[in-house]
Amino acid sequence: MTTSPSTASGRDLDGPDFTPEQYARSKARKRATAPVRYASLTVDLAALCVLGFTAAGSDLVHAAGKPAGGGWIATALLGAVALRAVLWLLDLPFSLWRERINREWGLSTRTRRLYWLDALRGFLLSAILFAAVSLGFFAITRAAPGSWPLIAGAGGVALVFVLSFLLPVVIEPIFNKFRPLEQGELRDRLTDLAVAADVKVQDVLVCDASKRTTADNAYVSGFGRTRRIVLWDTTIEHCDTAEIASVAAHELGHAKRQDVLTGTAFGAVGTIVSVAVLGWALGREPLRHAANVGGAQDPRAIALVLAIATVLGMVGGPLLNAYSRRIERRADQFSLDVTRDPAAMVATWRRLGVRNIADLDPHPLSVLLFATHPPIPERLAHARGWAARHGEVG
Secondary structure (H helix, E strand, O other), X not given: OOOOOEOOOOOEOOOOOOOHHHHHHHHHHHHHHHHHHHHHHHHHHHHHHHHHXXXXXXXXXXXXXXXXXXXXXXXHHHXXXXXXXXXXXXXXXXXXXXHHHHHHOOOEOOOHHHHHHHHHXXXXXXXXXXXXXXXXXHHXXXXXXXXXXXXXHHHHHHHHHHHHHHHXXXXXXXXXXXXXXXXXXXXXXXXXXXXXXXXXXXXXXXXXXXXXXXXXXXXEEOOHHHOEEEEEHXXXXXXXXXXXXXXXXHHHHHHHOOHHHHHHHHHHHHXXXXXXXXXXXXXXXXXXXXXXXXOOOOHHXXXXXXXXXXXXXXXXXHHHHHHHHHHHHHHHHHHHHHHOOHHHHHHHHHHHHHHOOXXXXXXXXXXXXXXXXXXXXXXXXXXXXXXXXXXXXX
């Protein structure tokens, strides 16, 4: 079977994907972002280790709770907020550095006011959530000192699922405004795609992403009655109907295979593993002594709990990323099978690679450790491989 030079969209599959200038631009941006990426990672990890594995964290948590009486509830709540505030302040210079780089490269359109609003809203949301988790965790450890890992594990699983359901309807609208996509060719194409994919969606929405970025994106979020296709307004501006359909079909593939639900289940399993390790670690006297905490019932241990959970997350990160890349490849395959338009997919990844200034030649170790999606050259090869296997599509 021969490879067709064009497909249903009328685009060419052949030809160079990127110009030498585009490759050079990608490499230059990678050089610009690498220092802030690795410096931020190093500082964050070092801060967590110091706060968690020495008395610094327990002293901070204890001091935060004292103005409210120093009881365990006040310590659990205010100590968690204090920890989150310290970590947020430590990361703030790197956040500003990243924002400056994105402005210089034409990716950020945020005003200074919106940047600070986003930063403060993000901090408040994370602090409230962390404080609630801290309060719940120590309430469980104090009420059931012998069986708290089982109860906390079950509670963590429930929390992961609840947050997954709440994200599209509660969290996302805090940062962005959404409107229904107007009637027309694009909406008809996407609703037809959802029918062809046998995925029920309640609406097709447009997100006002252009107030923050020039990059393009689209996704499917929610479960059941909250499931919707979401297009960034930048994507509608920059991409044509076939390209948007290719991306939307990819996202519908995630919904069809229940990838979000599966990912949530993996998160729940990770929570269970983390709680089991926490139960073991908090029972070790040398560790408790180093952190100056009394045990799982001591709310001053929240810094130690956070440090252990973070280290576990870093250890398991490459495995989760490998799984993520696998399901992204599967979603690409689903998109090709539904749209039968590999040239549109090639055009899409070419366009996104250039507009989003993606890494067009990533180092294999970087992919292994950090990448949640296959590199763009691999995705382009996948689309061409599909075309070669299926021949000309009418």
